[in-house]
Amino acid sequence: MSNHITVIGAGSWGTALSIVLADNGHEVMLYSHNHEQINEINNNRTNEKYLPGIEIPKSIQCTGDMGQALEGTEIVLLVVPTKAIREVCKQISTNTNVPLTIIHASKGIEPGSYKRISEMILEEIPEKLVKDVVVLSGPSHAEEVSLRQPTTITSASSNLQAAELVQSLFMNAYFRVYTNPDIVGVELGGAIKNIIALGAGVCHGLGYGDNAKAALITRGLTEITRLGCKMGANPLTFAGLTGVGDLIVTCTSVHSRNWRAGDLIGKGYAIDEVEKELGMVVEGIRTTEAAFHLAQSLGVEMPITKAIYEVLFQGKEVNRAVHELMDRGGKDEISIKDLGLS
Numbered sequence: 471m472s473n474h475i476t477v478i479g480a481g482s483w484g485t486a487l488s489i490v491l492a493d494n495g496h497e498v499m500l501y502s503h504n505h506e507q508i509n510e511i512n513n514n515r516t517n518e519k520y521l522p523g524i525e526i527p528k529s530i531q532c533t534g535d536m537g538q539a540l541e542g543t544e545i546v547l548l549v550v551p552t553k554a555i556r557e558v559c560k561q562i563s564t565n566t567n568v569p570l571t572i573i574h575a576s577k578g579i580e581p582g583s584y585k586r587i588s589e590m591i592l593e594e595i596p597e598k599l600v601k602d603v604v605v606l607s608g609p610s611h612a613e614e615v616s617l618r619q620p621t622t623i624t625s626a627s628s629n630l631q632a633a634e635l636v637q638s639l640f641m642n643a644y645f646r647v648y649t650n651p652d653i654v655g656v657e658l659g660g661a662i663k664n665i666i667a668l669g670a671g672v673c674h675g676l677g678y679g680d681n682a683k684a685a686l687i688t689r690g691l692t693e694i695t696r697l698g699c700k701m702g703a704n705p706l707t708f709a710g711l712t713g714v715g716d717l718i719v720t721c722t723s724v725h726s727r728n729w730r731a732g733d734l735i736g737k738g739y740a741i742d743e744v745e746k747e748l749g750m751v752v753e754g755i756r757t758t759e760a761a762f763h764l765a766q767s768l769g770v771e772m773p774i775t776k777a778i779y780e781v782l783f784q785g786k787e788v789n790r791a792v793h794e795l796m797d798r799g800g801k802d803e804i805s806i807k808d809l810g811l812s
């Protein structure tokens with residue numbers, strides 16, 4: 471069945487997911503707040519800054535008018551940086567009176583409030599306008615999805631029917647979607663892996679090799695699991711696509727904006743130059759700030775997150791941060807305390 475779907479955010483991921491929906495026969499209305507980009511997508515069928523060389527299918531129309539974007543839709547996909555989520559939710563609330571299935575594919579935690587994105591959506595959009603909230607997350611770089619390369623991802627919702635609806639909207643020969651009821655675990659895995667990817671990039675920038683990368687991925691997974699279990703997530707979620715899966719792709723891929731940002735920091739770039747240099751959102755920076763304080767408030771040990779926080783926000787020199795991480799007292803590798811079992 472063909473649906474009319476609104477996608478908000480015409481960056482690399484919003485455009486790539488629009489292409490998946492268009493390939494599946496859906497009519498996509500893509501909202502962008504950039505007039506040049508709207509013209510480029512509608513007239514040239516390209517989005518060169520974000521997905522160079524990719525042709526945008528004709529069933530994707532782009533608009534800068536939120537009212538027009540939401541006309542006749544019951545399904546909205548949010549794909550803006552975490553810091554823009556509240557603003558676009560407010561715009562949605564004033565431009566529709568239809569209850570919506572709201573899917574989000576962004577990855578972050580809000581500094582200050584420590585809110586996950588689904589929590590921000592529910593705070594900003596009145597209850598009567600929210601049918602369901604579904605999280606779409608997993609190891610999936612836009613650059614590869616837009617080339618129709620095999621990708622697996624998770625659709626998470628407390629309502630299985632809503633997760634299955636989203637699964638059926640996106641599933642095709644190159645895009646395989648699994649459902650999961652654990653919204654907390656799926657959102658935390660997607661958000662915190664960006665911090666670990668910054669660390670993996672820093673290690674590369676410093677000239678370290680695969681041992682350091684493997685250490686970060688596996689001990690990063692321990693940190694994510696500790697925090698997640700404290701917040702009520704299912705530990706098995708972190709063994710899946712949105713945990714170890716997304717850690718692998720983000721910590722090892724040159725496509726990753728977070729990895730590339732870390733690489734530049736390891737090579738000596740100043741933090742505030744890095745996002746400008748990449749020209750795309752580096753979610754891990756703000757999420758490091760949020761996760762560091764969240765972990766402290768919950769008494770959860772997250773040494774890698776702490777080290778990256780000190781580098782990003784307290785000016786600690788990267789070599790010193792690595793040395794301090796390695797020089798800590800010896801520990802057991804596996805602790806059932808991490809799973810909240812004692």
Ligand SMILES: NC(=O)C1=CN([C@@H]2O[C@H](COP(=O)(O)OP(=O)(O)OC[C@H]3O[C@@H](n4cnc5c(N)ncnc54)[C@H](O)[C@@H]3O)[C@@H](O)[C@H]2O)C=CC1
Nearest residue numbers: 479480481482483484549550554576577611612750751753
């Ligand atoms: N790029 C990727 O491969 C993936 C990205 N994500 C997540 O998706 C989210 C978006 O990332 P990208 O598309 O990579 O970022 P991007 O930097 O490529 O694009 C972000 C887009 O959002 C737009 N935007 C910013 N504020 C806005 C506002 N207030 N209203 C409307 N549009 C606004 C920007 O103009 C830009 O077009 C992030 O949370 C990221 O972690 C998740 C999976 C894969």
Ligand SMILES: O=C(CO)COP(=O)(O)O
Nearest residue numbers: 608609610611726727728
């Ligand atoms: O989440 C992603 C891949 O799953 C994208 O990560 P980056 O934002 O680091 O590119």
